[in-house]
Amino acid sequence: MTDTSILRLDCIHKNFGGVNVIDDLSFEVQRGSRTALIGPNGAGKTTVFNLISGVFFPDSGSIFVGENDITGIKSGTRIRHGIARTFQNVRLMPHLSTLENVILGQHSRNRGWLGALQPVNLLPGNRWCEEARAGLADAGLGDYERASVGSLPYGVQRRIELVRALMAQPKLLLLDEPAAGLNAAETEELQIHLFKLCQSGDLTLLVVEHDMHFVGALCEAAVVLSFGRKIAEGTPDAVRDNPDVQEVYLGKSASPVSAASEKKEGDRASQRA
Amino acid sequence: MSGYFEGVLVLLAINVVFAYGAYLPLAAGQLNLGIAGFAAVGAYGSAYLSDTFAIHPILAIPIGAMFAGLIALLVAVPVLRTRGIYLALATFAVGQIVRAAILNLEFLGGAAGYPVSAFVGLPVVLGFALAVIVVVMVLFATRFGIALRAVQDDERVADLMGVEVRGFQMAAFILGAAVAGIGGGLYAHHFSYIEAQYFNIGLSISIVLYVLLGGTQTAWGPLIGATVFTLLPELLRGSASLRYVVFAAGVIVLMALRPQGLLTRATIQRLFDWRNPPIPGVPMASGRGQ
Ligand SMILES: Nc1ncnc2c1ncn2[C@@H]1O[C@H](COP(=O)(O)OP(=O)(O)OP(=O)(O)O)[C@@H](O)[C@H]1O
Ligand SMILES: [Mg+2]
Numbered sequence: 001m002t003d004t005s006i007l008r009l010d011c012i013h014k015n016f017g018g019v020n021v022i023d024d025l026s027f028e029v030q031r032g033s034r035t036a037l038i039g040p041n042g043a044g045k046t047t048v049f050n051l052i053s054g055v056f057f058p059d060s061g062s063i064f065v066g067e068n069d070i071t072g073i074k075s076g077t078r079i080r081h082g083i084a085r086t087f088q089n090v091r092l093m094p095h096l097s098t099l100e101n102v103i104l105g106q107h108s109r110n111r112g113w114l115g116a117l118q119p120v121n122l123l124p125g126n127r128w129c130e131e132a133r134a135g136l137a138d139a140g141l142g143d144y145e146r147a148s149v150g151s152l153p154y155g156v157q158r159r160i161e162l163v164r165a166l167m168a169q170p171k172l173l174l175l176d177e178p179a180a181g182l183n184a185a186e187t188e189e190l191q192i193h194l195f196k197l198c199q200s201g202d203l204t205l206l207v208v209e210h211d212m213h214f215v216g217a218l219c220e221a222a223v224v225l226s227f228g229r230k231i232a233e234g235t236p237d238a239v240r241d242n243p244d245v246q247e248v249y250l251g252k253s254a255s256p257v258s259a260a261s262e263k264k265e266g267d268r269a270s271q272r273a
Numbered sequence: 274m275s276g277y278f279e280g281v282l283v284l285l286a287i288n289v290v291f292a293y294g295a296y297l298p299l300a301a302g303q304l305n306l307g308i309a310g311f312a313a314v315g316a317y318g319s320a321y322l323s324d325t326f327a328i329h330p331i332l333a334i335p336i337g338a339m340f341a342g343l344i345a346l347l348v349a350v351p352v353l354r355t356r357g358i359y360l361a362l363a364t365f366a367v368g369q370i371v372r373a374a375i376l377n378l379e380f381l382g383g384a385a386g387y388p389v390s391a392f393v394g395l396p397v398v399l400g401f402a403l404a405v406i407v408v409v410m411v412l413f414a415t416r417f418g419i420a421l422r423a424v425q426d427d428e429r430v431a432d433l434m435g436v437e438v439r440g441f442q443m444a445a446f447i448l449g450a451a452v453a454g455i456g457g458g459l460y461a462h463h464f465s466y467i468e469a470q471y472f473n474i475g476l477s478i479s480i481v482l483y484v485l486l487g488g489t490q491t492a493w494g495p496l497i498g499a500t501v502f503t504l505l506p507e508l509l510r511g512s513a514s515l516r517y518v519v520f521a522a523g524v525i526v527l528m529a530l531r532p533q534g535l536l537t538r539a540t541i542q543r544l545f546d547w548r549n550p551p552i553p554g555v556p557m558a559s560g561r562g563q
Contacts, residue, residue, distance in 0.1 A: 053433055079435045093426040095490055097538070100419050108435030110416060122414035148538050168434070 006031040006172055006204045007052070012061035014047060014228075021047050022058070023228040029172070029221075034198055034205040036215040036236060039225035040248055045208040046088055048225070049174050052206075053085050054078045065172065079108040082171030086178060088208075090157045092149040098160055099145045102132040105167030135163045139193070154181050159190075166197070175207045179214050187211065191218045212240060224248075279395050283463055285503045286402035287456050291476075292483040292495035293409050294453030299481070299489055300413075301445040302425035303353070304361040306477045308453045310368030313472035314341040315454025316461040317381050323391040323462065330391045334401065334458030341454025344371070345447040353442055368477055375469040386468030393462040401459055405452055406496060413492040421445055453480075486527055488534020497536045 007029040014022035021044050029035045037045050050056050052063060054075030062071045065081050073081070084105075092101050103120055106128055110116065120128040136142050139159055149157060158178060165173060178194070179187045191214055197203055209215050215222060216236045224232040224239055226248040232239050239245055291312060298305045305311075319337025322328045328336070352363045375381050382388075412418050423431040424438050432438050461467045479502075487498020506520050527535070 055429065055433070076432045076435055076437065079433060085433065087430070091427055091430045093423045093430070095422040095426050096419060100422075103416070104419055104423050104431075104434055104436075107416065107420060113417075116417040116420070117412075117415050119411055119414045120416050121419065122411060128416075 004031050005029060006066055007206065008064040009048070009052075010062040010064070012048075012051060012063070013059045014044075014051060014056065015059050021228050022051065025061075025225070025228065025230055027223045027230060027233060029204060029206055032198070032201045032204055033221055034194070034207065034219045036219040036222040037206060037208045037225065038210070038212075038215060038222055038239075039231075042227075043225040044228040045225055046176055047228075049085060049176055049206075049208065052078075052174060053083060079168050079170070083174065084165040084168040084170035084172075085174035086158075086161045086165050086176055088176040088180070090154070090161050092157055092161060092164070094148070094150040096149065097145070098136065098141070098147050098149055098152070099129070099132055101149055101160060102135055102164050102167055103128060105164035106132065108168050132167065135167060136160075139163050155183075155186050158182065171202065172204045172206065175205060175209075177208055177210065179209055179211050187214055190214075194218055212236070216240070281504070281507055283395055283398050285500060286398045287459050287463075288480070288483060288499040288503045289402050289496055290405050290456035290459065291453055291480045292487070292499040293405050294449045294451075294456060295477075295480045296484045296489065296492070296495040297409070297421075297445045297449035297452065298442075299484055300418075300425060300492075301421045301442050302428075303442060303446060304481065305364045305446065305449060306361045306474065306481065307364035307366070307368030307371070308449070308480050309472040309474065309476040310371035311341040311345060311450035311453040312457035312460070312476070313371050313375060313467075313469065314344050314457065315451075316457030316467050316472070317375060317387065318454070319458035320387055320389040320461040320467060321381065324389060330393045330458070330462045331397065333391070334393075334455060334462065337458040338451045338454035341457070342447050342451035345450030346443075349443045349446050353439070353446060365474060365477070368472075368474065372469045372472055375472075382468075384469070386466055387461075389461050389465050389467065391462055392465060393459065398459050398463055401455055405455060409452075410492050417441070417444070418492075482524070486524065486534055488531075488536040490533060490538045491536060494534050494536050498534065501535065 005028040009028075010026050012022050012025045013020065025044075025048070037048060039045055047056070051058050054070075054073065058071065062069055064070065065083060068081060070078060070081055093104065096104065100121060110128075118126070118128070120126050124130075133142070133145060136145055139162070141156065141159055141163065144152060144156060144160070149160060152160070158181065162175070162178065175194075179190055182190060194205060194207075195218060198205060205219075207215070207219060219236055222234065222236045222239045223230060224242070224245050231248065232242045232245050234242075291308065294311065295305055295308045315334070315337040317337075318340035319330065319333040322336055323330050323333040348367050352360065352367060355363045376384050413421075420431065420436045420441055423434070423436060424441055428438055457472070483498040483502050484495045485498070486502060487496065488494035502524075505523065506517070509519050531537075
């Protein structure tokens with residue numbers, strides 16, 4: 001392993017009910033990089049995120065964050081190793097306001113019962129509360145502070161989820177289809193926003209995304225999964241031109257780009273439903 | 274102040290305290306149907322202390338509440354291993370065990386009940402109730418309160434955020450039991466007589482109803498619920514025999530019309546948020562299942 005990698009998966013296997021959902025998967029993510037994890041529906045991308053964040057444990061293989069083997073570490077403590085994530089189906093807390101959802105994102109930075117008993121949302125001026133408000137304002141979401149999240153437009157909810165994840169001040173941020181359900185303008189805005197977040201070099205992104213334009217514009221590296229196996233790895237352009245990759249996306253002739261746009265249409269249709 | 278009015282106020286204050294006792298675990302998604310049992314521990318515990326050791330009720334009541342919290346701590350590990358309907362049944366069983374134990378303990382008067390000589394009047398009862406309301410309100414503006422509600426909404430995501438899910442659930446359960454114990458202690462020292470039969474499952478169910486009908490989305494819900502459903506039967510006194518029929522019908526209509534409870538986050542926003550008017554085009558209604 002190179003000391004520039006922040007995440008390393010080593011021969012990971014995961015089996016659900018007799019199906020090898022992740023099959024001998026190994027890859028590395030370079031520190032400070034923006035790396036994409038792509039592949040057709042059901043390839044196992046979300047499962048990889050679930051394994052990294054500890055929702056499931058792998059049947060075999062190891063996961064390293066920097067120098068640390070986190071394979072057997074409980075899900076609740078992985079965020080303290082600098083891993084935060086968003087979810088493919090936005091999972092904000094409907095009982096909490098937008099601001100409270102964002103304050104929840106700071107939870108891992110706050111140890112012990114005394115910290116937990118600070119009235120972070122009682123009086124304005126509390127440092128945690130102001131930090132959360134600033135985070136929302138930076139993302140252009142200041143107007144939604146007091147709103148109930150359940151009633152907000154889907155694109156706004158996705159952006160709130162991103163702010164919440166950033167509140168943990170992660171070293172490695174896992175984004176599961178951050179552009180799904182966003183229109184073209186919103187997608188471009190998101191891509192610029194994510195690019196800016198990484199400017200300091202302290203944040204590494206691992207992004208699952210079907211939109212290859214988005215991936216090409218944002219990421220410098222890509223890993224391609226198909227049926228739980230890694231079939232290609234390299235720059236987004238190289239990966240897009242790879243014949244194996246083109247084959248898994250709707251047969252030989254189709255490129256990932258057209259498959260991705262069809263997938264996006266499908267997402268929107270299910271959104272409306 | 275007339276004796277009747279004073280009596281209603283005392284009842285109201287005690288019901289509000291009970292309601293917050295049920296609300297704390299409910300906010301973390303746990304239905305505690307043993308709440309009357311914890312109230313009984315607080316009532317008998319404080320009464321025994323003030324009677325036997327002549328401890329002033331203002332001190333005896335919090336100590337009694339600590340007994341209730343201690344019992345909750347002891348049962349929390351096995352009981353909170355269950356969830357959903359099984360958790361409700363397990364807490365119900367805890368309540369029944371407490372009641373059966375009291376009935377069989379001679380030094381607590383057994384089935385004959387327990388006369389309490391020390392007395393607290395309306396001001397003390399109101400003072401305790403106010404303290405409970407303020408403490409719970411502040412608690413729900415802390416990281417603890419935010420994390421509790423997060424646990425109710427999505428345990429998995431709360432866990433991934435680093436929330437110690439089990440620890441927070443236990444804390445809410447124990448704290449709720451202690452608050453119910455305060456209510457029990459107030460009841461014992463105001464009415465000067467307690468018996469195990471009073472702390473039955475019917476009491477637990479009414480308390481939980483106050484909270485659910487008031488609304489669990491905000492910390493104001495239990496206050497509103499307990500107030501409305503303590504006062505409503507009193508207002509209906511005129512129609513003597515029909516009183517409880519009208520009351521029950523009212524409960525059912527309310528559940529149909531406002532499944533999230535009387536007071537939701539959206540209502541509060543409309544009532545208090547004059548500085549931040551709702552964003553145009555963004556409905557403020559809230560709650561799960563929408
Ligand atoms: N908890 C689970 N139990 C059983 N099977 C699962 C579980 N989670 C995922 N799977 C299966 O694993 C396979 C990969 O699923 P996964 O969600 O990781 O795919 P994906 O690449 O994220 O797909 P998509 O692009 O549709 O989000 C699917 O066949 C899915 O049914
Ligand atoms: Mg997925």
